Amino acid sequence: MTEGNFVDYVKVHVASGKGGQGSAHLRREKYVDKGGPDGGDGGRGGHVIVRGNKNLWTLVHYKFQKHFKAGHGEHGGKQRSTGAKGEDVYLEVPLGTVVRDTETNQVLFEITEDGEEKIVLEGGLGGRGNWHFKSSTNQTPRYAQPGLPGEEKQLTLELKVLADVGLVGFPNAGKSTLLSVMTSAKPKIADYEFTTLKPNLGIVKYRDFRSFVMADIPGIIEGAAEGKGLGHYFLRHIERNATLLFLIPADSADISREYEILLDELRRYNPELLHKKRLVAISKSDMLDEELIHEIRQELDKDLSGVPYLFISSVAQKGLQELKDKLWVLLNE
Structure with missing residues (x-):
């Protein structure tokens, strides 16, 4: 799927049908000249x-x-025949879609299961025919109810990507490269910031024909929770990921500080994101020697407060199987 075809936010106008009018027909047949209301x-x-x-x-x-x-x-007919129902309209949406009332911004519901159906606007009720109004004092009512009108509403459809693992990191941290190496996805990769403008999904194949879904989400910058950069555009996708994989490049000036900034942006956007399982991966580690890795380990043991971490390299295919193993354990704990 090309980047331009990934649409995760739309507004649509919907209207339900109005009910049919009840019939005021009076029964008239060859040998029944005054058959009453039907x-x-x-x-x-x-x-x-x-x-x-x-x-x-x-x-x-x-x-x-x-x-x-x-x-x-449709309108009611003679012989107490009920008019046909109006045709329902179905809006097919991917799993993970949030439906809002555009005017009030209120969340109406979320769709998370295949085949799950929610009525967003009910059609108007049909009017009752004249036979309902027959009584001992009114044997031939010549009136019937009109149908009730339908409703109209502006809806906002907002997709939050459903993935097992979400990649979190600054722009140009190597998220797209990692996704392309671990899955068959083909995200756009280039040596500049914000190469990824839309989330990319890929299926990671694991042992014994098992698999899990990984999402590459556009890079975070400091101030994203206030809407800077791509701001809320990508942060909402992180809400649906079961495990967060923080990707920080080995050539970062301060790995622990970068991790804290990323964590703080998530905290300010939605504190509940901090309850998700986390794993830190130091990418581009093929440029480090053993001595540097030892020094970085000492710092991370002190600064990450028990959050698991590992060193990987997408280009050199280093540590990727270990990464899959750790993610699988986190997903299945």
Whole structure:
């Protein structure tokens, strides 16, 4: 999937159908000239329903179609026949989609399971036919109820990537390179900051035909929690990851300080993110000799407060199997 086709935020306008009108028909047949009321009820208007689809990874199909309208219910008929229901409209969304009311910004619900359906707007009820209003004092009511109108609403669909492992790091830390080496994903890789503008997903193959999903998320900068850089655009994707893999390059001026900045941005955006399992990987470690690795280990043992870490190199294929093993243990604890 090309970067331009990854759409994770759209606004759509939806409208449910209005209910059909009840019938005021009076029974008239060849040998029944005064058969009384037999008007049927109107059919209900169509619902607007949001449905989860595990085969979708993006909201790109709503990029150009923004308006959705359910069908109207049909009018009631003679012989108490009820009008047909209006056709429902289904909005198919990938798993991990949050649906908000655009006007109030209130979260209506989240779709997390395949086939899960939520009615976001109910169709109007059909009107009752005249036979409902027959009584001892009104044998031939010549009126029926009109159908109730449908509703309209502006919705915001916001996708939060569902992945087992989320890669967290500053721009140009080597996240895309690691994803390309550990999975068959082909993210854009270049030697400048913010190469990744959209999340990339890849499946990491593990032992005995097992696997887990890894997400490369656009790089964090200091102040991201306030919206700087790509700000909230990518931080929301981290909320759905089971384990966070902090990637810090070995040539960083201060590895512990960089880790603290990343942690602080997550804390300020959503303190609950700190409850997720964490693993720190020192990337580009092929440029370090044993003496430097020993010095860095001493600092990290003191500064990381028991958070597990390891040294890897995507280019030199160093420590990648150990990384998979540690991630698998964290995911299955």
